[in-house]
Amino acid sequence: MNNPETINKQKKSNFKPQISEETPIQYIKGVGPKKALLLERLGIRTLGDALYCLPWRYEDRKNLKKICHLNYGALETVAGEVVDVEIITTPRKGLKILELTLSDGTGVLKGKWFNQPFMKRYFKIGQKLILSGVVKGNPYSGIGFEMENPNFEALEKPTTGVVGGDDRYIHTSRIVPIYRATEGFTTRQIRTLMFDITNNYLNYIEDFLPEEIRNRNNLITLREAILETHFPERFQDMDALNRGVSPAHMRLIFDEFFLFELGLAFEKNGRIVEKGIAFKGTSTLINRFLEKLPFKLTKAQERVFEELKADMIRPIPMNRLIQGDVGCGKTVIALMSMLLAVDSGYQAALMAPTEILAEQHYINIHKMIEDLGCSIALLTGSSRIKPIDDISTGKINIVIGTHALIQEGISFKNLGLAIIDEQHRFGVMQRAGLRKKGFSPDIIVMTATPIPRTLALTLYGDLDISIIDELPAGRMPVRTKVFFQGQKEKIYEIMRQELSRGRQIYIVYPLIEGSEKLDLKCAVDGAEAFKKIFNRFRVGLIHGRLKREEREEIMASFKSGRIDILVSTTVIEVGVDVSNASLMLIVHAERFGLSQLHQLRGRVGRGPYESYCLLMAYPPFGEDARRRLKIMEATSDGFKLAEEDLSIRGPGEFFGTKQSGMPDLRVANILRDIKVLEQARREAFAFVEEKHNLTNYPLLKEALEKSRGFGTDRLDLVKS
Numbered sequence: 112m113n114n115p116e117t118i119n120k121q122k123k124s125n126f127k128p129q130i131s132e133e134t135p136i137q138y139i140k141g142v143g144p145k146k147a148l149l150l151e152r153l154g155i156r157t158l159g160d161a162l163y164c165l166p167w168r169y170e171d172r173k174n175l176k177k178i179c180h181l182n183y184g185a186l187e188t189v190a191g192e193v194v195d196v197e198i199i200t201t202p203r204k205g206l207k208i209l210e211l212t213l214s215d216g217t218g219v220l221k222g223k224w225f226n227q228p229f230m231k232r233y234f235k236i237g238q239k240l241i242l243s244g245v246v247k248g249n250p251y252s253g254i255g256f257e258m259e260n261p262n263f264e265a266l267e268k269p270t271t272g273v274v275g276g277d278d279r280y281i282h283t284s285r286i287v288p289i290y291r292a293t294e295g296f297t298t299r300q301i302r303t304l305m306f307d308i309t310n311n312y313l314n315y316i317e318d319f320l321p322e323e324i325r326n327r328n329n330l331i332t333l334r335e336a337i338l339e340t341h342f343p344e345r346f347q348d349m350d351a352l353n354r355g356v357s358p359a360h361m362r363l364i365f366d367e368f369f370l371f372e373l374g375l376a377f378e379k380n381g382r383i384v385e386k387g388i389a390f391k392g393t394s395t396l397i398n399r400f401l402e403k404l405p406f407k408l409t410k411a412q413e414r415v416f417e418e419l420k421a422d423m424i425r426p427i428p429m430n431r432l433i434q435g436d437v438g439c440g441k442t443v444i445a446l447m448s449m450l451l452a453v454d455s456g457y458q459a460a461l462m463a464p465t466e467i468l469a470e471q472h473y474i475n476i477h478k479m480i481e482d483l484g485c486s487i488a489l490l491t492g493s494s495r496i497k498p499i500d501d502i503s504t505g506k507i508n509i510v511i512g513t514h515a516l517i518q519e520g521i522s523f524k525n526l527g528l529a530i531i532d533e534q535h536r537f538g539v540m541q542r543a544g545l546r547k548k549g550f551s552p553d554i555i556v557m558t559a560t561p562i563p564r565t566l567a568l569t570l571y572g573d574l575d576i577s578i579i580d581e582l583p584a585g586r587m588p589v590r591t592k593v594f595f596q597g598q599k600e601k602i603y604e605i606m607r608q609e610l611s612r613g614r615q616i617y618i619v620y621p622l623i624e625g626s627e628k629l630d631l632k633c634a635v636d637g638a639e640a641f642k643k644i645f646n647r648f649r650v651g652l653i654h655g656r657l658k659r660e661e662r663e664e665i666m667a668s669f670k671s672g673r674i675d676i677l678v679s680t681t682v683i684e685v686g687v688d689v690s691n692a693s694l695m696l697i698v699h700a701e702r703f704g705l706s707q708l709h710q711l712r713g714r715v716g717r718g719p720y721e722s723y724c725l726l727m728a729y730p731p732f733g734e735d736a737r738r739r740l741k742i743m744e745a746t747s748d749g750f751k752l753a754e755e756d757l758s759i760r761g762p763g764e765f766f767g768t769k770q771s772g773m774p775d776l777r778v779a780n781i782l783r784d785i786k787v788l789e790q791a792r793r794e795a796f797a798f799v800e801e802k803h804n805l806t807n808y809p810l811l812k813e814a815l816e817k818s819r820g821f822g823t824d825r826l827d828l829v830k831s
Contacts, residue, residue, distance in 0.1 A: 159316075182246060339357070390452060430574050561749035692722075705742065
């Protein structure tokens with residue numbers, strides 16, 4: 112954040128920067144240091160930020176409705192004079208309602224705001240005002256026109272100016288942009304600022320998109336797109352504007368996707384010209400491993416391993432994503448790839464996001480390969496013994512760990528294969544950090560969070576993608592049911608039935624211990640309660656605060672059957688495999704996301720028994736939570752759940768923008784604009800395949816460097 116003292120010093124020094132998209136907003140005419148600090152709250156720090164700070168909606172004020180012509184149930188906008196403002200307190204619940212009466216000479220409209228009495232200071236009698244909202248009321252019951260929590264704007268003396276060549280008002284008599292406001296800077300003031308900026312500074316913006324690509328995709332110029340998104344003149348389809356899909360918006364959407372995909376295309380092309388390791392095509396270790404394996408690989412597992420092996424024997428660095436639903440057998444395929452690397456004389460590493468998952472991988476893999484003569488080690492932040500020397504000398508063949516693998520001081524003798532599990536939990540830099548531990552090692556990233564194939568191909572365009580789309584034979588879908596607080600006895604009865612059959616149970620809570628701020632059940636209290644309710648059975652408790660040795664001992668006891676009920680937090684979300692566990696109870700299921708619920712459910716149903724997932728929900732909860740619980744009951748298909756999760760949470764939260772390397776989109780929406788995304792991807796990859804040299808496209812090169820944080824050396828991979 113800019114320091115006010117620094118800003119004032121810069122101002123006193125009469126510093127006048129050359130105007131460009133990067134010019135600090137404080138130096139733009141009409142802003143200054145004080146307004147710059149307010150605008151920073153809206154993410155506006157530069158001229159470019161301002162130009163791309165688009166309206167969040169639009170109002171058609173060309174023909175404002177007369178109050179007498181309003182339609183019930185419609186979204187309407189009216190202008191009038193405030194004739195009354197008062198705060199009404201309801202007699203029963205003491206609810207404070209701010210009630211404003213607006214008149215335009217043809218009728219009156221009441222605007223109501225609930226439990227916001229402080230808003231009274233914004234209004235005064237005689238004030239000219241615009242209100243916009245859904246019209247409510249009932250003419251037959253004597254209730255006239257009303258709007259609840261309407262958007263409002265004071266109509267001061269209109270500002271005139273030129274937009275698109277016509278003399279128009281900014282705030283009325285046109286399609287008016289509505290910007291998000293901040294304390295000290297109203298939407299009206301921001302609109303005036305944006306009007307001045309688009310009129311005075313738009314010519315400083317250069318169009319970086321090659322003309323042939325723009326023409327081929329019927330896109331308007333960048334300057335016209337920015338102007339039309341702020342002050343629409345040429346494109347006035349209100350529905351398209353408010354959905355963000357007008358031709359002006361589409362140009363900006365294409366730009367965001369094109370730059371992102373172009374970066375991916377250069378990344379992938381860079382690896383094609385980079386020399387990598389050519390592993391052996393055959394492996395006695397794999398043959399011995401398969402002979403010992405107590406089950407047969409599925410056709411999908413066999414296909415995916417053949418894809419991996421084909422990549423590994425080529426002298427080009429592999430970068431492949433393996434995705435598949437929970438329980439599909441990704442770990443076995445990853446282990447076979449590691450054995451191929453070891454048999455070729457190289458080390459392999461697997462990086463997991465949590466210590467408990469790393470520990471589970473270590474325990475499971477160690478058992479699978481202990482008779483094969485491979486040395487394996489575990490390296491986490493809390494490891495008591497850190498086998499650093501044995502890793503650096505090559506004595507250890509396979510290393511399983513957390514982000515501790517990429518810390519300074521950890522070096523490999525000859526890392527040939529690096530695997531990242533649950534890759535969406537790692538940042539791009541962490542993935543790159545593991546790659547640097549070897550000389551162009553092959554990379555496999557795995558995820559049990561299914562992503563629709565089209566999105567996966569687009570978002571991970573620099574990766575080749577393998578999908579394990581088949582579950583092991585005999586797996587039955589887990590039956591899922593939502594329960595509420597009054598149905599506890601029914602849940603206990605189902606639990607007793609499973610325990611009487613010799614099965615085991617997971618119970619998952621959102622918190623380890625109780626919190627004064629959150630009225631939620633917790634694992635510690637839950638474990639004590641279940642010990643009393645099921646006093647004939649052995650109840651264990653596991654969570655992330657326990658020491659590694661304690662966690663390992665508890666999990667070993669549960670696996671061996673010495674614990675009947677395991678109370679836990681989400682530390683058992685992934686990687687835990689106990690075939691005798693047939694029931695999962697998730698307490699406060701309304702607090703969990705779809706992906707997390709699906710991952711937790713995947714801990715049961717791993718044996719030959721019918722299994723259950725009971726979702727205990729505590730109202731009140733919102734519509735999104737209701738949708739999540741409903742879809743969990745309806746399907747166990749991870750890809751259907753992923754699509755629903757995307758629509759509920761939105762792409763940024765679903766993918767974890769900062770974590771996954773997904774672009775920080777200002778205009779585009781990955782779900783809504785998937786066709787534009789695919790279009791931009793085709794253009795970007797074609798551009799790189801045609802071996803265009805970016806030195807011939809300096810504006811595009813500059814835009815790409817800004818959008819991806821690339822250095823020039825990363826962008827000169829393609830030579831003409």
